[in-house]
Amino acid sequence: MSKDFIPAARPIIGDEERAAVDAVLVSGMLAQGSEVAAFEQEFSQVLLDGRHAVAVNSGTSGLHLGLLAAGIGPGDEVIVPSFTFAATANSVALTGATPVFADIEPEHYCLDPEAVAAAVTPRTKAIMPVHLYGHPANMDALGALAAEKSLLLFEDAAQAHGASLGGRRVGTFGEFAMFSLYPTKNMTSGEGGMVSTGSDEVARRLKLLRNQGMERQYENELVGFNARMTNLHAAIGRVQLGKVGGWTEQRRANAAFLDANLAGVGTPQVADGAVHVYHQYTVRIGAGERDRFAAALKDEYNIGSGVYYPIPNHRLPSFNIAADLPVTEAAAAEVLSLPVHPSLDAEDLDRIATAVNALAKAGA
Template sequence: MSTEFIPAAHPIIGEDEVDAVSRVIRSGMVAQGPETAAFEQEFSEQMVGGAHCVAVNSGTSALHTGLLAAGVGPGDEVIVPSFTFAATGNSVALTGATPVFADIEDDYFCLDPASVEAAITDKTVGIMPVHLYGHPANMDALGKIAEKHGLKLFEDAAQAHGATWGGRPVGTFGAFGAFSFYPTKNMTAGEGGMITTGDGELARLAAMIRNQGMEKRYANEVVGLNNRMTDINAAIGRVQLAKVGEWTRQRQENAAFLTENLEGVVAPKVAPEATHVYHQYTIRVSADRDGFVAALKDEHGIGSGVYYPIPNHRLPSLAPYAPGLELPHTEKAAAEVISLPVYPSLTREQLERIVTAVNAVAKAGA
């Protein structure tokens, strides 16, 4: 059996993507243009049931621009999970609003509706669930809370291309959704993001904000940013969009193999209403997580990731928004999670090596 190192993530970029980039470069039109417009249309049709799509230069820009277009600003509060990448809280803070951190559910790593409801104040304007690791948040419960309190939902779908809740695609529940096309995501554009919304006016505002606040050239209507996606990135995204469905099926098959064969660890759970797209396959170990990660790498040549070792409310950058806050399920997850390789290019031999390694390390630590 091969002992070649198996990395935690492995972006798939082939000749189709190279050809698409070459085509755009040769055209001489490399800034936001026809490729970006085509990518927006195709993403709309294939991923979010025909919703408006606005392409931007990163997932963080999608969150930030979407919040600005939704009118979030100073004096407002938006409830977010602490157990996520810092971009979620950062995007709220960058509007001048306050990120308010809530706890997660133990089983699915997503916002706990009860914790969200307890965090609502008279300054709360929205709730931003993260569909973490590719598993959707409980959109039924969160939607009911938002409706009860007159709040907006904003979806961080950066890791969840193609995931569904109750058969409905993520990115279609809230005032807007935000997807990322960072290289390690389930599909990439090299870099980039997409805002999705059923609100035509929000889409119009987002498109202006990403383009220095103008719809008509030099007729700037609002204060904006330079968050445009290039046609080079869009061309890569269009190629990947045609492949992500099959890649997702392979991720799900790989995840099923791991779940069936792993021993001595807690495998990821999937809610009955959810379609999980396994951006990450995240297990939990109850003791010495960091030692477990080191043993997988040093003794077995298996890469893994810890997403995320420091909760947002403990980060130096975001902790000032949460003095004295205790989030026990978040803290527990941050100490226990390990994400194993699950990407679609894994071979059966590599999957068997991952299983053998995890089971051996788990048994040794028992």
């Protein structure tokens, strides 16, 4: 096998990011400071239409602190999808509240509003959809349901930087939203998260919670955490923020090529009015064939792929909750994410399409 391996994901770190980090190192101001403040302001303007942006040390911290800042705690229930990374439900459990798992829509892998409505109980305090793979959840229907039931609405936008629905950016619908800045996301700060909110009070509480409960040193107002982002990470994030728009257009162009050239697999569907930013390009493979297909893609064609996510959260040992989620179970058995990252070239895309079509035709 002579052709280079095509990975499922590839962080892009260049000279500008290295220079930005070096400038922080030279300054000697490494902890949270002016770089973080600038990153927050720029993220707000570029991706959030001016909403508050609060930087933290990870996406999970962002979810956890966002929930706490919004008043979620013991005795509350928060409805979440089971078909996502465990951090979504973990963050609810870490507040002392209970994650309640609801099923997803088969076309877009995001929370099904009808399933959410059926999961509401007197203890339900909030709904937290995930904009999975970079496709926005059905925020219109979920927002209407939240208003009808007097519930809070949050957003796990970990994978959805720049996605939108009906011309409105994700991260601007809920009481708070969280964007991950992990290395494999559409943009990165090396590690970190950004929390958005339209509430001055929630923003203030977020800033207290990330910094040991302090606004002024040694004047602790509440019990908090050390969840600060460093100037080093913010410096990387600021450079990446200037590039993410172009990278997103390349992801969308790569996805359009795959849409037009793949056969024999179920390609991603996009809702009317939605802008999908393709953190993942996820296809469906027939039940029982997915794992063999992924292995053959690597072994025969030197192409990576990923399964996001093979075990629904409700079946993880950490939760182990009985739930009837047939659409979630089917997705977990059939999804496969193909490379779509912006560093792919035309030859890479041709190789991916040729390999997938050959395997689909042969039945993997």
